[in-house]
Structures are given as C-alpha cells and as structure tokens.
Amino acid sequence: MISSMTAFARRELKAEWGTAVWEIRSVNQRYLETFFRLPEQFRSIEPVLRERFRKQLQRGKVECSLRYSPNEGAVGKLNVNEELAKQLINAAEWVQTQARSEGINPVEVLRWPGVIAAEETDMDSMQTEVLASFDATLKEFKQARVSEGDNMKDMIEQRLDGIEEQVKIVTARMPEIIAWQKDKILNRFEEAKIDLEEGRVEQEMIMLAQKVDVAEELDRLNSHIGETRNILKKGGAVGRRLDFMMQEFNRESNTLGSKSIHSDITQSAVELKVLIEQMREQIQNIE
Numbered sequence: 001m002i003s004s005m006t007a008f009a010r011r012e013l014k015a016e017w018g019t020a021v022w023e024i025r026s027v028n029q030r031y032l033e034t035f036f037r038l039p040e041q042f043r044s045i046e047p048v049l050r051e052r053f054r055k056q057l058q059r060g061k062v063e064c065s066l067r068y069s070p071n072e073g074a075v076g077k078l079n080v081n082e083e084l085a086k087q088l089i090n091a092a093e094w095v096q097t098q099a100r101s102e103g104i105n106p107v108e109v110l111r112w113p114g115v116i117a118a119e120e121t122d123m124d125s126m127q128t129e130v131l132a133s134f135d136a137t138l139k140e141f142k143q144a145r146v147s148e149g150d151n152m153k154d155m156i157e158q159r160l161d162g163i164e165e166q167v168k169i170v171t172a173r174m175p176e177i178i179a180w181q182k183d184k185i186l187n188r189f190e191e192a193k194i195d196l197e198e199g200r201v202e203q204e205m206i207m208l209a210q211k212v213d214v215a216e217e218l219d220r221l222n223s224h225i226g227e228t229r230n231i232l233k234k235g236g237a238v239g240r241r242l243d244f245m246m247q248e249f250n251r252e253s254n255t256l257g258s259k260s261i262h263s264d265i266t267q268s269a270v271e272l273k274v275l276i277e278q279m280r281e282q283i284q285n286i287e
Contacts, residue, residue, distance in 0.1 A: 004148035
C-alpha cells in the first residue's frame with residue numbers, strides 16, 4: 001500500500017489531572033520535517049516524539065501540537081509539617097508573652113516556609129498517559145495517509161489504463177499512416193512532374209519510415225506502464241520512484257509528438273501529456 005503525505009488526525013484525552021488534545025497534520029515535502037508546539041510542562045518529551053515520527057514516516061512536512069488544560073477542581077492534597085508548626089506556635093507564644101501582644105494568628109504560622117505544601121502532580125504518570133494518547137493519534141494519522149494513498153493509487157491506475165489505450169491506438173494506426181504519407185509524397189512528385197527511379201523512391205520511403213517510426217517509443221511506454229504498476233503494487237515509500245517514472249513517460253511522449261506526421265498521432269501525444277501530468281500532480285503528494 002502507498003501513503004499520501006497529506007493527512008490530519010486529532011485526539012482528545014481526558015484525565016483526572018485535566019485535558020490534553022493532540023493534533024497532527026502534514027503536507028508534501030521532499031524529506032521528513034517535524035515541527036512541534038508543546039506546553040512548557042511537556043517540552044521534555046519532544047525528542048521522544050521526533051524519534052517516533054522518524055520510525056513511522058519517510059517524507060512530509062509534519063506539524064504536531066498539544067493543548068493542555070489542567071483540571072482546576074483537582075486540588076492536590078495539602079501536607080502539613082506538624083512538628084515545625086508546633087515549634088512556631090511555641091516560639092510565637094514566647095514572643096507574645098515577652099511583648100504582651102494580642103493572640104496568635106494561625107494563618108501567619110501556616111505561611112511560614114516549609115509548614116504547608118501542596119502535593120505536586122505526578123508528571124511521570126501524566127507524560128505516560130499523554131504519550132499513549134500520542135501513539136493512538138499517530139496511528140489514526142497513518143491510517144488517514146494510507147486511505148488517501150489508496151485513492152491516489154486508483155486514480156493513477158486509471159491514468160495508466162488511459163495511456164495504454166493511447167499506445168494501442170497509435171500502434172494500430174501507424175501502418176496506415178505510413179502508407180498514407182507514402183502516397184502523399186508520390187502524389188506530390190507526380191504533380192511536380194519529377195521522374196524518380198524506382199530504387200530512389202524506395203530509398204526515400206525507407207528513410208521516411210525510419211524518421212517517423214515510433215515503435216521504440218511505444219515499446220518503452222508499455223514498459224513504463226508495467227514498471228509503474230509494479231511500484232504501486234509493491235507499496236511503501238515510493239513517491240520518488242514514481243516521480244522518476246513520470247520523467248520517463250514525459251520523455252517518450254515528447255519524442256512521439258516530435259515524430260508525428262498525422263493529426264491522429266498528434267492528438268494521442270497530447271492526450272498522453274495530459275494523462276501524465278494528472279499522474280504527476282498526484283504523485284507529488286505520495287510518500
């Protein structure tokens with residue numbers, strides 16, 4: 001199977017600590033390029049994400065973003081250092097006795113550094129859940145690329161059928177066209193009242209046949225059709241190979257057009273160019 005370089009996937013993770021939303025999108029690119037937009041809390045996982053992309057993808061400009069919203073209602077447990085609090089209270093009572101001040105404010109005791117602390121969120125656990133959600137998003141992303149690649153494959157195979165049909169048309173018409181061109185030249189000689197020896201006429205006809213012979217180009221086009229179908233069947237990251245095949249198709253269609261001596265052949269050459277260009281546009285997006 002082949003994959004498109006254009007795809008999008010989105011996945012939302014809801015947990016006790018909050019919500020995380022992954023989005024992955026990509027467009028065509030000659031090589032693999034990855035760009036990340038991550039919250040500060042998750043910057044440390046960027047190398048891990050980059051490596052997972054590298055193992056799963058070959059080509060494309062990939063943008064990956066994570067949006068994180070903490071759960072404000074999930075307040076961490078408060079831990080009180082009771083021993084330190086008791087010491088502060090005893091010290092405050094002594095100061096109160098000495099200064100004869102009014103009562104002790106409990107809030108002031110709690111404000112003392114180290115007396116009270118909120119339990120921190122377990123970042124390791126959060127990152128494990130977020131990475132698992134990323135893996136699921138990446139899987140959906142690859143499936144979207146494959147689905148789009150299947151559509152492209154069908155379109156390319158249809159265009160290959162069209163090229164094959166044009167090759168058959170030209171092959172069938174060439175003997176008739178060569179005979180037509182021979183009669184045309186002989187008629188012009190007669191109109192100009194040029195008397196040529198029979199051997200000379202045959203020699204000129206042979207030279208004409210060599211100049212307009214497109215059998216080699218037609219054979220190569222058939223060969224390219226078969227090779228392209230084999231590449232599509234093999235699958236994988238075949239975008240570069242398919243792009244090379246489009247260059248070969250163009251070369252043969254250009255030669256066919258330059259050798260054309262009849263409007264039917266010219267029309268087929270133009271049709272070939274259209275079909276090849278339609279394939280090339282799609283292949284630009286294949287991984």
